Amino acid sequence: MHGRKRVKPxxxxxxxxxxxxxxxxxxxxxxxxSYFQKKDKxxxxxxxxxxxxxxxxQNPDFYSIWNFRRLIxxxxxxxxCSEEDKQQTLSxxxxxxxxxxxxxxxxxWIFNHRRWCLETMQNPDWDKELQLVGKFLELDARNFHAWxxxxxVTSKLSCTTETSLTQIxxxxxxxxxxQNFSNYSAWHQRSKLLPLLIKEKNLDEQEKKKLIDxxxxxxxxxxxxxxxxQSAWLYHWWxxxxxxxxxTSQMNEESKESxxxxxxxxxxxxxxxxxxxxxxxxxxxELLELEPDSKYCLQTLANLLSELKSNVKxxxxxxxxxxxxxxxxxxxxxxxxxxxxxxxxxKFISNQQG
Amino acid sequence: MDTSEKQNRLLxxxxxxxxxxxxxxxxxxxxxxxxxxxxxxxxxxxxxxxLLNSIDALKKEDVVKYVVSCQHDNGGFGGHIGxxxxxxxxxxxxxxxxxxxALDAVNVDKIVEYVASCQDRDTGAFTGDEWGEIDTRFSYCxxxxxxxxxxxxxxNVPKAVEFIMLCKNFDGGFxxxxxxxxxAGQIFCCVGALAIVNSLHLVDADLLGWWLCERQxxxxxxxxxxxxxxxxCYSWWVLSALSILGRLHxxxxxxxxxxxxxxxxxxxxxxxxxxxxxxxxxxxxxGIAGLSLLGYPDLKPVDPVYxxxxxxxxxxxxxxxxxx
Numbered sequence: 001m002h003g004r005k006r007v008k009p010x011x012x013x014x015x016x017x018x019x020x021x022x023x024x025x026x027x028x029x030x031x032x033x034s035y036f037q038k039k040d041k042x043x044x045x046x047x048x049x050x051x052x053x054x055x056x057x058q059n060p061d062f063y064s065i066w067n068f069r070r071l072i073x074x075x076x077x078x079x080x081c082s083e084e085d086k087q088q089t090l091s092x093x094x095x096x097x098x099x100x101x102x103x104x105x106x107x108x109w110i111f112n113h114r115r116w117c118l119e120t121m122q123n124p125d126w127d128k129e130l131q132l133v134g135k136f137l138e139l140d141a142r143n144f145h146a147w148x149x150x151x152x153v154t155s156k157l158s159c160t161t162e163t164s165l166t167q168i169x170x171x172x173x174x175x176x177x178x179q180n181f182s183n184y185s186a187w188h189q190r191s192k193l194l195p196l197l198i199k200e201k202n203l204d205e206q207e208k209k210k211l212i213d214x215x216x217x218x219x220x221x222x223x224x225x226x227x228x229x230q231s232a233w234l235y236h237w238w239x240x241x242x243x244x245x246x247x248t249s250q251m252n253e254e255s256k257e258s259x260x261x262x263x264x265x266x267x268x269x270x271x272x273x274x275x276x277x278x279x280x281x282x283x284x285x286e287l288l289e290l291e292p293d294s295k296y297c298l299q300t301l302a303n304l305l306s307e308l309k310s311n312v313k314x315x316x317x318x319x320x321x322x323x324x325x326x327x328x329x330x331x332x333x334x335x336x337x338x339x340x341x342x343x344x345x346x347k348f349i350s351n352q353q354g
Numbered sequence: 355m356d357t358s359e360k361q362n363r364l365l366x367x368x369x370x371x372x373x374x375x376x377x378x379x380x381x382x383x384x385x386x387x388x389x390x391x392x393x394x395x396x397x398x399x400x401x402x403x404x405l406l407n408s409i410d411a412l413k414k415e416d417v418v419k420y421v422v423s424c425q426h427d428n429g430g431f432g433g434h435i436g437x438x439x440x441x442x443x444x445x446x447x448x449x450x451x452x453x454x455x456a457l458d459a460v461n462v463d464k465i466v467e468y469v470a471s472c473q474d475r476d477t478g479a480f481t482g483d484e485w486g487e488i489d490t491r492f493s494y495c496x497x498x499x500x501x502x503x504x505x506x507x508x509x510n511v512p513k514a515v516e517f518i519m520l521c522k523n524f525d526g527g528f529x530x531x532x533x534x535x536x537x538a539g540q541i542f543c544c545v546g547a548l549a550i551v552n553s554l555h556l557v558d559a560d561l562l563g564w565w566l567c568e569r570q571x572x573x574x575x576x577x578x579x580x581x582x583x584x585x586x587c588y589s590w591w592v593l594s595a596l597s598i599l600g601r602l603h604x605x606x607x608x609x610x611x612x613x614x615x616x617x618x619x620x621x622x623x624x625x626x627x628x629x630x631x632x633x634x635x636x637x638x639x640x641g642i643a644g645l646s647l648l649g650y651p652d653l654k655p656v657d658p659v660y661x662x663x664x665x666x667x668x669x670x671x672x673x674x675x676x677x678x
Contacts, residue, residue: 002585004632006619021383028386036436062390064438067485112487142582144535151533184580188535191524230568230580238524336570336606340563343604 031055039068044075053096060100060107070116083122090117098132105136106145115152126157141176142185151189166196174218181222184231191238215239220283227287227294237303240280270311277308295334302326302344320348361616364650365623369638370408372623373399376635390433393424397446398639400453404663405642405654409453418456421447428471429464430483440483441472445495452502453666462503469496470508478513479531489530490521494543498660501550501672515553518544526562538569538578538591545595549659559599566596567604574609575628585627586617586637589644594658597647607648614641 009017031054038048052069055062077089097114104110118124130153136146154165170193176186194215198208216239222232284301291297302323309319327345331338376399379385388395396417403411424431424447430439431447444465451457472480472492480492493514500506520532521544527536528544541562548554569576569592575584576592589610596602616629617637624633625641646656655664660672 002627002631006626006630006632008621018381021381024383025381025386028383032386032389059387063440064390064432064436067438067483070485108487108489112485116485142579144530144537144579148530148534182581185535188523188525192533234525234565234580336609337567337604340567340601340604 028055028058035065035068042075044072046076048072049076056100060104060110063109066109066113070113073120078120087121087123090121093117101136105140105143108145111145111149114149118156124156126153126160129153130157137176141180141183144185147185147189164200166193166200169193170197177218177222181225182229182231187231187235191235195242212239216280223296224287227291227297230296233296233300236280237300240277240304240307274308274311277304277311280304281308293333295330298326298330298333302330306348323348361618361620364615364642364645364653365618365620366406366408366652368620368623369618369625369642370403370406370411370623372619372633373403373635373638374411375623390437392434393421393431393443393446393450394433395635396420397450398635400450401662402635402639402642404453404666405646405656407652407654414454414456417450418454418459421450422459425460425464429461429466429468438483439468441469441480441492441495441499442482444468445499448499448502449660449662452670453662455669457503462505466500466503466505466508469499472496473509473514475510475513478510478515478517480514490518490528490540490547491530491543493518494547497547497550502660502670504670506551511551515548515551515556518547519556522556525565526558527565535579536565538566538576538588538595541566541595542591545598546659546661549598554598557599559601563596563599563601563604566592566599567601570605570610574606574611574613576605576610583628584613586614586625586644587627587640589614590640590647590661593644593647594661597658602647611645611648611650614645617641 031051034051035055038051049072052065055065078086094117097110100110133146133150133153136143154169158165173186173190173193176183198211203211219232219236219239223236281304284297284304288297288301305319305323309316324345327341330341376395400412400417403409423435426432426439428439431443432438432440433443448465451460473496474481479488480496481488482492496509497514500508521528521534523529523536525536527541529535529537529540545557548556569588571577571584573584576588577584578588578591593602596604617626619626619633622633625638626633627637643656643661646653647658657664657667660667
């Protein structure tokens with residue numbers, strides 16, 4: 001149960017509610033009772049379908065009813081009928097689901113049943129589904145069920161049309177991010193699409209670098225707009241780490257294994273790596289002058305410096321000192337997470353001693 | 355004692371009474387509308403009671419009898435008597451039976467067979483049931499269930515791990531399926547699953563730990579994704595993952611304890627998703643389990659991987675098998 005306010009009704013109000021519920025409970029229990037009977041007798045008829053409609057409209061999380069509904073369709077309406085009728089039946093099913101979505105935009109079971117309907121259809125209209133999910137994301141740009149459904153629909157669409165939708169979907173995340181820089185779901189989606197885009201477009205080194213630089217521009221605009229929002233900062237750190245071919249961090253170890261990593265697509269040498277790190281360090285330092293208390297800004301600077309240290313031989317003591325100073329500052333600013341900064345600091349203090 | 359004073363401490367007796375009363379609310383429509391969660395409710399309630407040192411508040415005989423009545427011929431369990439079998443309920447059933455030390459009441463081989471039948475041979479993923487929904491929640495359910503039954507040999511563990519790793523994201527977290535955004539609930543499932551099969555080295559603990567500790571908001575509560583509202587259940591999903599990764603100290607414990615305590619219903623008992631909301635047994639367990647991880651006094655310790663009282667996990671010889 002989420003987000004339902006606790007109210008303490010008077011004894012009289014409570015009595016009235018219970019009286020009203022007596023009838024509702026009786027009706028509902030009768031429906032459920034009929035379901036068990038029909039299921040036992042394997043009655044896959046229109047009455048059974050209507051029964052599941054009634055129960056699911058009231059209770060879309062009753063998963064067994066969805067299962068029964070599919071059995072009714074498979075053994076009844078969809079059995080031994082023309083492709084046309086089949087299409088019609090399942091289209092009606094989609095309309096029913098759309099009505100349920102309005103009240104329950106985050107139900108696993110409803111999305112699940114929708115996928116089943118479309119996959120059971122001879123001619124699913126994936127374009128229509130893409131429009132539908134676009135509307136969901138207009139209503140709630142962070143609905144992760146809707147984002148999942150979007151990835152599902154676009155993968156089906158690109159299969160049937162044999163064209164890649166990567167660029168279109170990449171542009172979709174640009175739109176969502178420009179509407180709201182804090183749309184973490186869109187940044188996440190971008191982290192999946194960018195490596196794919198580079199791979200599919202078969203870009204040369206220069207073009208790849210240009211595309212990545214554009215990403216750095218976008219993410220800079222985001223954290224300059226709201227330095228307190230972590231979405232852009234995490235994406236920025238991912239971009240920096242992805243650009244590395246020599247870093248020993250686990251993130252890079254892992255992405256080397258992944259066929260879609262940027263690393264395979266973007267090979268830069270150490271001097272380019274240092275250049276990139278220094279450029280980003282400067283970007284972050286500039287912002288820090290305007291926002292001296294931005295914890296994500298400070299954290300990112302510490303990350304970048306630490307990464308720089310593993311790429312240069314000189315200044316190692318100076319870098320350690322600066323990271324320790326940053327940690328001290330973070331400990332003062334971000335009281336809830338002091339232990340994390342202490343852990344981080346200890347790595348650089350021990351380096352100094354060692 | 356006024357409400358705010360009451361909410362300074364865990365209202366143990368009230369919560370025990372609240373959990374005991376759950377099966378008596380038959381004149382509420384809600385009771386009937388949530389029938390599909392009955393078995394889950396027993397797991398949430400029973401685990402909470404054990405952590406509260408009050409397991410006897412529910413009669414063992416009744417609990418075991420009820421769980422057994424939810425099993426199907428194929429070995430799987432439904433959410434209630436007559437409800438269809440599903441992997442999530444199968445895990446809840448096994449968890450309850452392990453707590454009650456009553457696995458001999460059911461046919462374990464059949465359960466193992468059912469869980470193994472849910473694995474996709476090609477991808478290593480698990481479906482929730484025969485209808486084919488795939489989700490990393492189900493990977494956790496399968497691995498946890500078979501580990502509790504000491505029958506991980508029944509499935510392809512390397513393939514299961516391979517699938518989980520496909521769900522890893524740029525922030526070190528995990529989503530429901532490959533491509534899906536990181537979500538704290540899913541992170542608990544994936545980190546827990548990896549811990550069960552000794553594969554925590556695949557987790558980027560510093561990066562994920564950073565993401566997880568940033569879930570704590572100014573009011574002390576934790577959210578499940580960036581820029582979302584706090585919710586008591588993340589006191590479990592986020593905290594358990596941090597605990598498994600050895601980074602529980604990266605959040606402010608006092609502030610979180612305060613937040614969970616304020617979400618208690620100081621009259622009717624139980625804990626809500628956030629202060630001022632209706633309590634339910636789901637948030638009651640995850641609030642209490644979170645407090646247990648935080649070392650709140652007089653609670654039994656909870657195991658962060660299995661979400662079971664630690665003494666239960668120790669009794670069956672599984673405790674501390676995972677390493678960071």
